[in-house]
Amino acid sequence: MLKIVVACGSGVATSETVVGSIKSFLEEHSVSGVEVEATDFKQLASVLANYDVYVWLAKPTPEIQEICDEEGIPDVNGVDLLTGAKGDQTYLDLVNALMSLKNAS
Amino acid sequence: MSNYSELFDKDLIFLQVEANDRNDLYQKVADKLAEQGLVKESFLPALIKREDEFPTGVITQYLPIVLPHANPENVNQPFIAVVQTQNEIRVQQMGTNEDELARNFFFLGIVKETQDLQVKLLQRFMQLMNNQEFVMDFKKIDKPADMYDYLINNF
Numbered sequence: 462m463l464k465i466v467v468a469c470g471s472g473v474a475t476s477e478t479v480v481g482s483i484k485s486f487l488e489e490h491s492v493s494g495v496e497v498e499a500t501d502f503k504q505l506a507s508v509l510a511n512y513d514v515y516v517w518l519a520k521p522t523p524e525i526q527e528i529c530d531e532e533g534i535p536d537v538n539g540v541d542l543l544t545g546a547k548g549d550q551t552y553l554d555l556v557n558a559l560m561s562l563k564n565a566s
Numbered sequence: 567m568s569n570y571s572e573l574f575d576k577d578l579i580f581l582q583v584e585a586n587d588r589n590d591l592y593q594k595v596a597d598k599l600a601e602q603g604l605v606k607e608s609f610l611p612a613l614i615k616r617e618d619e620f621p622t623g624v625i626t627q628y629l630p631i632v633l634p635h636a637n638p639e640n641v642n643q644p645f646i647a648v649v650q651t652q653n654e655i656r657v658q659q660m661g662t663n664e665d666e667l668a669r670n671f672f673f674l675g676i677v678k679e680t681q682d683l684q685v686k687l688l689q690r691f692m693q694l695m696n697n698q699e700f701v702m703d704f705k706k707i708d709k710p711a712d713m714y715d716y717l718i719n720n721f
Contacts, residue, residue: 470620471637473676475660478688502620519620520663540661545696546627 463562465497465555466509467539469518472501476518479539483516486552495559509534514558516542535561570687571721573680577602578647579710585651589614592634595649595673604643604675605636612636621658623666626695629705630666632657633688635674644684645675648713690721 465483469476476499483497500508502519509515509528516539521529529536535558545551580598585591596610613636622633632655654667672691676684694700700720707713 469660470616471635471676473638473678473681474635474674474684474688475622475633477681477685478692481685481689518661520661538661540624540659543660544624544626544692546625548696 463495463514463559464512465495465514465516466505466512467497467499467516467518468502468505469499469539470502472499472504475543476500476539479516479518479542482542482545483552483555486555513562514555516555518543533565570683570690571718573644573646573684573687574648574714574717574721575645576710576714578645579649579713580647581650581708581710581713583649583651585653585655588617588655588657591649591651591655591671592617595647595671599645599647599673599675604641604645606640606642609636609640612640617657621660621663623657623659623668625659625666626692626701628698628701629670629695630668631695632666632668632671633660633674634671635676638677638681641675641677643675644677644680645673646684646687647671647673647675648717649673687721694720 467476467479480497480499487495506524510532515529515534515536517536518539537554537558541547541551592613599605613634616636617634624631649671651669654669657666657668659666707716
């Protein structure tokens with residue numbers, strides 16, 4: 462089971478929206494075994510190590526970046542996922558992040 | 567017309583708003599929201615603090631927009647306020663904190679109870695922002711009543 466965490470400032474609006482978009486995307490492509498959760502930035506540092514991929518909607522702080530580096534957690538720009546403005550390319554970074562983990566395991 | 571289009575309100579559409587800068591605009595909008603009892607006194611300082619820390623400017627394909635919102639505890643009732651300014655206002659972008667100039671603001675009043683509905687609205691909203699035709703027409707509207715009709719017919 463791979464776990465994705467999406468974090469915005471309060472964990473109520475944009476992060477939940479991106480969680481919904483990622484879930485729809487995974488379903489449409491018949492991807493199973495991936496959990497997607499939203500959190501707020503305050504809690505992020507304490508929970509981040511439990512996840513495999515970090516989708517950010519707020520600029521990662523040095524503390525967060527350090528956890529990602531130490532734990533080998535790939536980070537993905539969530540603003541692209543929110544806007545969907547990149548069309549077919551929108552989910553490319555996320556898919557690449559998931560694939561890199563799959564290959565590593 | 568969908569459930570979530572009920573979140574739009576004729577009295578919460580403000581076009582050609584004059585504002586010097588971001589905080590001036592947020593003050594003006596917060597006053598209007600407070601007049602209608604939608605937000606608590608803590609709303610404005612909470613909004614400004616949150617925007618400083620976690621900016622909400624988003625450059626969509628056809629339009630730079632801003633989605634200002636404060637944490638739910640500062641909001642009495644869910645709402646979405648549609649605000650267009652006369653001049654471009656400097657804000658920061660979500661995720662990267664880079665500068666953005668925007669005239670279109672969508673203030674989101676989020677409360678826990680209707681969170682699901684508002685998330686659906688935001689998803690639909692982002693879909694529409696990638697629709698060139700929708701955005702071009704949206705930009706041309708200059709009357710609040712027309713804007714209201716346009717929004718509820720498209721959501």
